[in-house]
Amino acid sequence: MELLRDDAVRECYSFDATGARCLPEAVAFLEGTEDAVELVRLCRREGLCIVPRGAGTGFVGGSVPSRGCVVASLERMNSILDVDTKNQVALVEPGVVTARLQEAVKGFGFMYPPDPSSLESCTVGGNVATNAGGPRAVKYGVTADYVKGVEAVLGTGEVFCQLERVRKCVVGLNLVPLFVGSEGTLGIITRVLLRLVPLPEMTLTFLLCFSSLEDAGVAVERIMASGILPCALEIMDITSIECVRKYRSVDVPGGIEALLIVELDGFEDEVKRAKDALLNLVSDLCREVVEAGDEEDVERIWAVRRAISPSLMEIAPTKINEDVTVPVSRLAEALSAYREVGRRYGLPVVCFGHAGDGNIHVNIMTDRDDEVLWRKALDATRDIFMSTVALGGVLSGEHGVGLSKRPYLGFQMETRSLDIYRRVKAALDPEGIMNPGKKF
Amino acid sequence: MELLRDDAVRECYSFDATGARCLPEAVAFLEGTEDAVELVRLCRREGLCIVPRGAGTGFVGGSVPSRGCVVASLERMNSILDVDTKNQVALVEPGVVTARLQEAVKGFGFMYPPDPSSLESCTVGGNVATNAGGPRAVKYGVTADYVKGVEAVLGTGEVFCQLERVRKCVVGLNLVPLFVGSEGTLGIITRVLLRLVPLPEMTLTFLLCFSSLEDAGVAVERIMASGILPCALEIMDITSIECVRKYRSVDVPGGIEALLIVELDGFEDEVKRAKDALLNLVSDLCREVVEAGDEEDVERIWAVRRAISPSLMEIAPTKINEDVTVPVSRLAEALSAYREVGRRYGLPVVCFGHAGDGNIHVNIMTDRDDEVLWRKALDATRDIFMSTVALGGVLSGEHGVGLSKRPYLGFQMETRSLDIYRRVKAALDPEGIMNPGKKF
Numbered sequence: 075m076e077l078l079r080d081d082a083v084r085e086c087y088s089f090d091a092t093g094a095r096c097l098p099e100a101v102a103f104l105e106g107t108e109d110a111v112e113l114v115r116l117c118r119r120e121g122l123c124i125v126p127r128g129a130g131t132g133f134v135g136g137s138v139p140s141r142g143c144v145v146a147s148l149e150r151m152n153s154i155l156d157v158d159t160k161n162q163v164a165l166v167e168p169g170v171v172t173a174r175l176q177e178a179v180k181g182f183g184f185m186y187p188p189d190p191s192s193l194e195s196c197t198v199g200g201n202v203a204t205n206a207g208g209p210r211a212v213k214y215g216v217t218a219d220y221v222k223g224v225e226a227v228l229g230t231g232e233v234f235c236q237l238e239r240v241r242k243c244v245v246g247l248n249l250v251p252l253f254v255g256s257e258g259t260l261g262i263i264t265r266v267l268l269r270l271v272p273l274p275e276m277t278l279t280f281l282l283c284f285s286s287l288e289d290a291g292v293a294v295e296r297i298m299a300s301g302i303l304p305c306a307l308e309i310m311d312i313t314s315i316e317c318v319r320k321y322r323s324v325d326v327p328g329g330i331e332a333l334l335i336v337e338l339d340g341f342e343d344e345v346k347r348a349k350d351a352l353l354n355l356v357s358d359l360c361r362e363v364v365e366a367g368d369e370e371d372v373e374r375i376w377a378v379r380r381a382i383s384p385s386l387m388e389i390a391p392t393k394i395n396e397d398v399t400v401p402v403s404r405l406a407e408a409l410s411a412y413r414e415v416g417r418r419y420g421l422p423v424v425c426f427g428h429a430g431d432g433n434i435h436v437n438i439m440t441d442r443d444d445e446v447l448w449r450k451a452l453d454a455t456r457d458i459f460m461s462t463v464a465l466g467g468v469l470s471g472e473h474g475v476g477l478s479k480r481p482y483l484g485f486q487m488e489t490r491s492l493d494i495y496r497r498v499k500a501a502l503d504p505e506g507i508m509n510p511g512k513k514f
Numbered sequence: 515m516e517l518l519r520d521d522a523v524r525e526c527y528s529f530d531a532t533g534a535r536c537l538p539e540a541v542a543f544l545e546g547t548e549d550a551v552e553l554v555r556l557c558r559r560e561g562l563c564i565v566p567r568g569a570g571t572g573f574v575g576g577s578v579p580s581r582g583c584v585v586a587s588l589e590r591m592n593s594i595l596d597v598d599t600k601n602q603v604a605l606v607e608p609g610v611v612t613a614r615l616q617e618a619v620k621g622f623g624f625m626y627p628p629d630p631s632s633l634e635s636c637t638v639g640g641n642v643a644t645n646a647g648g649p650r651a652v653k654y655g656v657t658a659d660y661v662k663g664v665e666a667v668l669g670t671g672e673v674f675c676q677l678e679r680v681r682k683c684v685v686g687l688n689l690v691p692l693f694v695g696s697e698g699t700l701g702i703i704t705r706v707l708l709r710l711v712p713l714p715e716m717t718l719t720f721l722l723c724f725s726s727l728e729d730a731g732v733a734v735e736r737i738m739a740s741g742i743l744p745c746a747l748e749i750m751d752i753t754s755i756e757c758v759r760k761y762r763s764v765d766v767p768g769g770i771e772a773l774l775i776v777e778l779d780g781f782e783d784e785v786k787r788a789k790d791a792l793l794n795l796v797s798d799l800c801r802e803v804v805e806a807g808d809e810e811d812v813e814r815i816w817a818v819r820r821a822i823s824p825s826l827m828e829i830a831p832t833k834i835n836e837d838v839t840v841p842v843s844r845l846a847e848a849l850s851a852y853r854e855v856g857r858r859y860g861l862p863v864v865c866f867g868h869a870g871d872g873n874i875h876v877n878i879m880t881d882r883d884d885e886v887l888w889r890k891a892l893d894a895t896r897d898i899f900m901s902t903v904a905l906g907g908v909l910s911g912e913h914g915v916g917l918s919k920r921p922y923l924g925f926q927m928e929t930r931s932l933d934i935y936r937r938v939k940a941a942l943d944p945e946g947i948m949n950p951g952k953k954f
Binding site: 272 | 674
């Protein structure tokens with residue numbers, strides 16, 4: 075373990091993608107499980123806390139240090155230890171970059187499905203800590219659906235290890251899922267056993283164009299209630315389309331207020347039949363359908379989706395990026411409610427994301443340096459959370475709570491639930507040294 | 515809530531399918547969440563403990579009362595509260611019989627996949643408590659893969675409730691999976707939100723006949739390492755075949771030492787292609803293939819599988835029924851090891867079950883009233899657990915630990931892990947009133 079205390083290094087590990095910032099006491103570069111044990115012991119002795127960190131790509135400040143924290147950087151623990159094709163699992167260290175793992179298992183004919191947008195830079199450990207999703211989650215599920223085992227060094231310094239390569243186990247309590255989405259508050263994850271699935275045989279990609287956001291919402295509800303299970307079902311509202319238009323050329327006909335990107339994968343016949351069923355299902359709602367003819371077309375369609383985030387900065391200097399999630403059956407209502415919030419405060423509210431999961435990225439465009447606009451944006455954020463919960467939804471689908479969403483937890487859960495969560499945390503981290511001030 | 519104390523009632527709730535027996539102090543018939551809260555309060559006040567009970571079909575004594583226990587019977591809480599086709603979930607009370615739920619959702623075009631052998635009598639709550647599997651688990655997963663939310667009354671009397679109908683959520687710790695497989699040691703489960711999947715279009719059923727158990731084991735390893743994912747892949751060894759033969763007529767050619775039952779389901783084209791791939795894959799190992807031509811054939815094949823358990827009593831008065839699980843890649847080795855244990859002690863050891871999951875029902879046939887045979891059977895049980903763990907396996911794939919497997923926990927896990935589990939339990943049940951003496 076290398077432990078660095080110089081200012082330049084501490085500066086580099088003081089923030090994440092939210093822009094929130096706090097200097098850590100030191101940065102520890104872990105190289106194995108024993109290092110994590112040593113770091114926990116050291117910090118307990120010295121009265122310091124620990125914030126585990128993958129690539130720092132999070133959107134909620136989960137890996138931003140609190141005062142008196144040492145950053146436990148997992149970036150050097152980046153080995154793919156084993157790709158076990160017979161048992162269809164991979165054993166990896168937490169610092170492996172997600173795209174690298176996907177590429178590695180592809181060579182064996184397998185897919186590791188979770189695909190957060192940051193997959194070229196984020197790490198598996200960070201994905202586990204936040205239960206990361208992505209476009210493919212609608213068919214393949216989120217990170218939790220692939221974590222079969224973990225090894226973690228708890229806040230006590232104990233090593234919890236459950237890495238058996240079995241498909242079923244009812245021995246001991248099922249603690250593995252507890253670590254998934256725990257945002258570093260229970261321990262330092264040092265190894266992960268991941269389930270793999272066979273690569274699909276065929277994939278088709280479509281761009282569906284709608285005259286209204288509500289029509290697109292209804293189409294999503296219909297698709298998800300039918301037998302068709304697309305491997306991606308992404309939505310873009312008019313503001314996201316216009317932002318991207320300013321940023322790069324987009325072939326979208328006039329009068330279009332919403333887009334869906336639909337991807338179907340599986341066996342060839344299955345995919346072809348799903349295509350027919352899909353087109354039939356949306357024919358009365360959809361103004362135009364574009365089917366990708368080749369790899370370039372596919373790339374062009376996804377480039378539009380990926381351009382949203384960077385292009386938003388064209389319309390306002392600050393964005394508040396939420397990832398609320400509602401039951402799929404309430405999607406159309408939720409989209410209307412979010413648009414109404416934007417109107418109420420006179421702020422652009424951009425909606426896009428994982429419609430098939432009811433998981434919408436709601437971006438409130440504002441200016442942090444303009445007191446009036448900033449105040450409005452905070453009020454709009456509160457209203458969006460309240461609308462979401464009123465529709466049976468939750469504050470976060472895949473980003474987590476971290477620092478940013480803590481003030482709003484009371485909207486979704488009673489104090490009673492928080493007490494229960496705190497007691498479970500205390501069972502694994504009794505002194506509260508793991509990522510304090512986050513999530514709870 | 516009706517609370518009965520008369521001897522006849524207490525007698526009826528004193529045992530499960532293991533035959534272990536202990537009279538409860540009383541039996542409480544719960545009719546809603548409020549009743550569960552009232553019972554927990556009452557028991558805390560009176561210094562009593564609680565054992566939640568579904569249908570009592572368990573194989574490990576998990577629902578057998580300990581001394582000073584009140585049985586919390588969930589059988590009257592048997593309503594299917596909602597089948598929500600838009601969000602593809604069902605909200606049910608714990609006392610719903612599994613087969614009844616399956617039948618109910620079938621009417622909406624959906625399937626609830628978990629199919630333990632006792633599905634005609636066992637309940638959803640019991641399935642959740644033991645994380646029940648079944649033949650279809652190889653493709654569709656176990657109960658844990660379908661539990662999206664639970665409401666449970668904890669050992670403190672608090673109501674934990676997470677029933678949002680969303681597909682993604684990273685708010686709070688992920689406690690829902692903790693209740694799955696917790697064997698009643700954390701609280702009384704009062705409502706369950708279950709994921710549903712669309713019914714498959716086509717199902718094909720095959721009986722594959724092998725000259726040796728090892729060949730059958732190798733076939734399983736090959737199938738599971740290929741892209742084919744059968745919805746059932748069950749194995750029967752020679753002793754199970756012979757037992758069934760004594761019990762009913764079975765059309766199996768001479769010289770056959772092992773059978774596989776393989777079921778393929780999905781879209782028509784997908785199933786047909788999987789069939790070709792399957793037959794190609796096992797052609798050099800398999801002596802004969804029987805394909806079910808109609809519903810009657812299918813029934814005949816599964817009747818053989820279901821006849822194993824009752825027919826075992828033909829060869830010995832007592833069976834010790836274990837459900838060890840190994841990595842699928844070690845299945846052939848495990849089957850050899852179990853047979854060798856039988857030879858060593860001169861006892862029939864019958865192996866059958868969920869080969870595709872590496873989850874084998876190992877039945878040691880003995881006589882509890884014969885001291886020598888009983889001692890041998892206990893030694894054989896110990897050896898089977900030791901072989902399983904040496905192959906990277908676990909003591910239980912779907913039955914749980916309950917009373918029966920507690921003495922063997924040390925084979926699989928260190929005291930350290932047990933400490934961690936106990937602390938997590940204590941966070942939800944600090945006084946230890948929930949199903950004491952089980953699992954840990």
